[in-house]
Amino acid sequence: MPNFSYDKSAALLERAKKVMAGGVSSEFRKYNHPHAIFYTHGRGSRIVDVDGNEYIDFTLSQGPLILGHSHPHVLKSVSDYSRDGQLFAGQHLREIELAEKLQQLIPSAERLRFCLDGSEAVQTAFRIARAKTGRSKFLRFEGHYHGWLDNVSWGISTPSVDALGSREHPNVFPWSEGLPDRSKDEFITLPWNDLDLVRQTLAESAADIAAIITEPVMCNNGCIPPAAGFLEGLRALCDQYGIVLIFDEVITGFRLSLGGAQQHFGVTPDLSIFAKALASGYPISAVVGKQSWMDAIEQARVIHAGTMNAGNPTVAAALATIEVLEQEHPYPRMFQLGQELMEGLRNAAHDAGIPVLVQGMGPMFHISFTTKKALTDYRDTLTVDRTRLNEFIEGMHDEGIRIIGRGLFYISAAHTPADISRAIEASRAVMKGISG
Numbered sequence: 001m002p003n004f005s006y007d008k009s010a011a012l013l014e015r016a017k018k019v020m021a022g023g024v025s026s027e028f029r030k031y032n033h034p035h036a037i038f039y040t041h042g043r044g045s046r047i048v049d050v051d052g053n054e055y056i057d058f059t060l061s062q063g064p065l066i067l068g069h070s071h072p073h074v075l076k077s078v079s080d081y082s083r084d085g086q087l088f089a090g091q092h093l094r095e096i097e098l099a100e101k102l103q104q105l106i107p108s109a110e111r112l113r114f115c116l117d118g119s120e121a122v123q124t125a126f127r128i129a130r131a132k133t134g135r136s137k138f139l140r141f142e143g144h145y146h147g148w149l150d151n152v153s154w155g156i157s158t159p160s161v162d163a164l165g166s167r168e169h170p171n172v173f174p175w176s177e178g179l180p181d182r183s184k185d186e187f188i189t190l191p192w193n194d195l196d197l198v199r200q201t202l203a204e205s206a207a208d209i210a211a212i213i214t215e216p217v218m219c220n221n222g223c224i225p226p227a228a229g230f231l232e233g234l235r236a237l238c239d240q241y242g243i244v245l246i247f248d249e250v251i252t253g254f255r256l257s258l259g260g261a262q263q264h265f266g267v268t269p270d271l272s273i274f275a276k277a278l279a280s281g282y283p284i285s286a287v288v289g290k291q292s293w294m295d296a297i298e299q300a301r302v303i304h305a306g307t308m309n310a311g312n313p314t315v316a317a318a319l320a321t322i323e324v325l326e327q328e329h330p331y332p333r334m335f336q337l338g339q340e341l342m343e344g345l346r347n348a349a350h351d352a353g354i355p356v357l358v359q360g361m362g363p364m365f366h367i368s369f370t371t372k373k374a375l376t377d378y379r380d381t382l383t384v385d386r387t388r389l390n391e392f393i394e395g396m397h398d399e400g401i402r403i404i405g406r407g408l409f410y411i412s413a414a415h416t417p418a419d420i421s422r423a424i425e426a427s428r429a430v431m432k433g434i435s436g
């Protein structure tokens with residue numbers, strides 16, 4: 001086991017706290033082990049912190065680094081394009097090239113607009129849906145994350161399973177103080193993967209519902225694939241009621257395939273959101289969709305704007321990322337490596353006598369400490385053993401394996417079989433120390 005110290009990070013955190021609220025720039029960064037960590041650099045599958053600790057990075061900066069850290073082609077393109085300028089408050093050729101590429105790759109991308117991040121692209125999609133349908137609410141699912149803005153900061157945290165109440169009419173809890181109470185009236189929440197419930201709710205309330213928004217694979221609590229026929233069922237119901245089907249592909253986009261989950265599962269939404277892995281860590285997102293919905297923006301009935309949208313460096317990063325993904329086509333390898341790691345973790349836990357569930361697709365997957373054979377919705381994820389998960393995450397971190405704190409692993413094109421073997425070896429040591 002490496003002998004990690006976190007002293008320099010601890011000192012920087014104290015300094016940061018005197019100037020940055022909580023010492024961090026995003027809430028999630030607080031919850032590292034043993035506290036927020038400061039990094040110096042990342043290359044390929046590795047990241048190094050200020051104490052000189054090196055980690056095999058399975059967080060990939062919460063998903064964006066599909067090619068790993070500091071991919072040379074991405075860095076060179078960003079540097080080359082930046083020499084021509086950063087931001088024109090006007091259009092440029094490479095922006096069209098990127099849009100044409102996305103149109104070619106993503107099944108639903110007849111038209112698109114670029115934004116900066118997933119949160120604002122989600123809100124753009126809602127605005128289009130409301131404008132086009134004349135209805136006010138969206139239907140969403142418990143435990144799905146669609147950004148940190150007011151109307152989606154509900155239904156992602158909860159005191160207990162029991163507090164959620166009935167499956168038909170769940171209670172929702174705010175994730176933050178300061179949310180306008182009326183933001184709760186903008187949506188209806190249901191447990192995921194239960195098409196009958198969606199059908200029943202639409203039969204009662206379709207007249208109020210502009211859109212259904214879903215992560216096509218539930219990745220923000222567990223890593224839960226859609227039940228057989230669920231996405232297809234949502235598609236059919238949206239068609240039946242004239243409701244917009246929105247796939248939030250912020251995680252699945254460019255992670256499951258170049259055409260996202262919609263290509264992987266063969267279900268085409270009306271609108272979808274791409275962000276994270278689109279540009280290897282540079283801030284760009286896209287709301288993409290069928291012409292018949294996106295025409296609301298085209299006609300300026302729906303306003304979408306942003307000073308920083310589609311700047312030269314971010315467009316360069318996205319084009320370069322896609323070029324590498326198209327050339328190398330790393331998807332079969334990422335699936336294979338992910339599945340090997342999933343199997344290795346299962347075996348390590350089995351040999352240590354610890355019940356775990358390792359669930360997911362390969363390029364992203366999740367470990368939970370439970371005797372359940374599968375997690376199918378948010379309510380299931382609330383029943384797992386958090387203490388053991390924390391022990392595992394912290395133990396792996398001290399072994400030089402960095403995993404997202406909720407138990408999610410991302411695989412990049414930069415991970416190697418040796419990285420996977422090392423992670424499995426570390427998990428064997430860690431599992432042995434997990435409380436019985």
Ligand SMILES: Cc1ncc(COP(=O)(O)O)c(C=O)c1O
Nearest residue numbers: 117118119145146147248250251
């Ligand atoms: C599925 C999903 N949607 C939306 C968002 C918000 O994206 P961003 O953090 O870029 O605003 C996230 C972020 O993790 C996400 O996972």
